[in-house]
Amino acid sequence: xxxxxxxxxxxxxxxxxxxxxxxxxxxxxxxxxxxxxxxxxxxxxxxxxxxxxxxxxxxxxxxxxxxxxxxxxxxxxxxxxxxxxxxxxxxxxxxxxxxxxxxxxxxxxxxxxxxxxxxxxxxxxxxxxxxxxxxxxxxxxxxxxxxxxxxxxxxxxxxxxxxxxxxxxxxxxxxxxxxxxxxxxxxxxxxxxxxxxxxxxxxxxxxxxxxxxxxxxxxxxxxxxxxxxxxxxxxxxxxxxxxxxxxxxxxxxxxxxxxxxxxxxxxxxxxxxxxxx
Numbered sequence: 325x326x327x328x329x330x331x332x333x334x335x336x337x338x339x340x341x342x343x344x345x346x347x348x349x350x351x352x353x354x355x356x357x358x359x360x361x362x363x364x365x366x367x368x369x370x371x372x373x374x375x376x377x378x379x380x381x382x383x384x385x386x387x388x389x390x391x392x393x394x395x396x397x398x399x400x401x402x403x404x405x406x407x408x409x410x411x412x413x414x415x416x417x418x419x420x421x422x423x424x425x426x427x428x429x430x431x432x433x434x435x436x437x438x439x440x441x442x443x444x445x446x447x448x449x450x451x452x453x454x455x456x457x458x459x460x461x462x463x464x465x466x467x468x469x470x471x472x473x474x475x476x477x478x479x480x481x482x483x484x485x486x487x488x489x490x491x492x493x494x495x496x497x498x499x500x501x502x503x504x505x506x507x508x509x510x511x512x513x514x515x516x517x518x519x520x521x522x523x524x525x526x527x528x529x530x531x532x533x534x535x536x537x538x539x540x541x542x543x544x545x546x547x548x549x550x551x552x553x554x555x556x557x558x559x560x561x562x563x564x565x566x567x568x569x570x571x572x573x574x575x576x577x578x579x580x581x582x583x584x585x586x587x588x589x590x591x592x593x594x595x596x597x598x599x600x601x
Contacts, residue, residue, distance in 0.1 A: 445546075493580035548560065
């Protein structure tokens with residue numbers, strides 16, 4: 325088991341758990357809320373077979389990483405990623421983010437640049453900006469996110485039940501592309517995360533990434549399901565062409581939010597093709 329220290333809270337280290345397997349061009353994979361690095365299992369296998377070094381890690385507050393009550397913002401998340409990249413001295417790397425992880429990829433490139441990065445993948449993207457404001461009228465009203473936070477406080481497990489049903493579009497895909505056992509596994513991972521992180525991360529979904537996106541100067545792949553109920557296609561993916569200079573878009577028909585699990589038959593070939601295989 326490998327850890328890297330990314331900060332402190334009250335004198336105690338904040339450590340990120342990571343796994344580093346294989347050899348070749350490194351691929352760093354950043355998971356979505358409320359999962360962990362193991363959620364990439366359907367992609368890790370094919371990347372290793374294709375000759376890549378694959379690094380997965382658990383975001384602070386999730387999985388086997390520390391569960392502090394500080395640092396739940398994208399400047400800190402990107403700094404955590406930067407610490408891991410520097411710790412492993414990675415170069416020519418591929419950054420792959422899913423859902424919340426697309427925020428790390430975007431903020432990392434916007435803040436630290438692409439000196440160590442060859443290309444990027446955004447899967448189920450959260451940018452450019454979810455919150456409805458005067459200059460972002462197509463966003464989601466703030467009251468929606470306040471209701472989510474209230475639901476997390478009132479009954480976090482019950483909230484995760486509803487969230488994961490929509491995460492996988494269980495009413496449409498249950499028993500075919502998502503089994504009851506796989507859903508239960510996600511639920512167990514979710515309720516094992518920090519209760520504080522489950523609440524605090526909701527505000528991070530409202531981060532404005534519009535200033536970061538023009539700074540992305542590496543080839544970028546966007547993969548998004550057009551039936552995504554968590555980060556609806558029209559509010560997110562549909563707005564990214566033109567905001568990222570070198571962007572390839574792959575839309576998964578009838579794909580839910582976690583297409584990495586439900587549609588690996590389409591996601592994995594797109595990922596491998598983008599990486600030159």
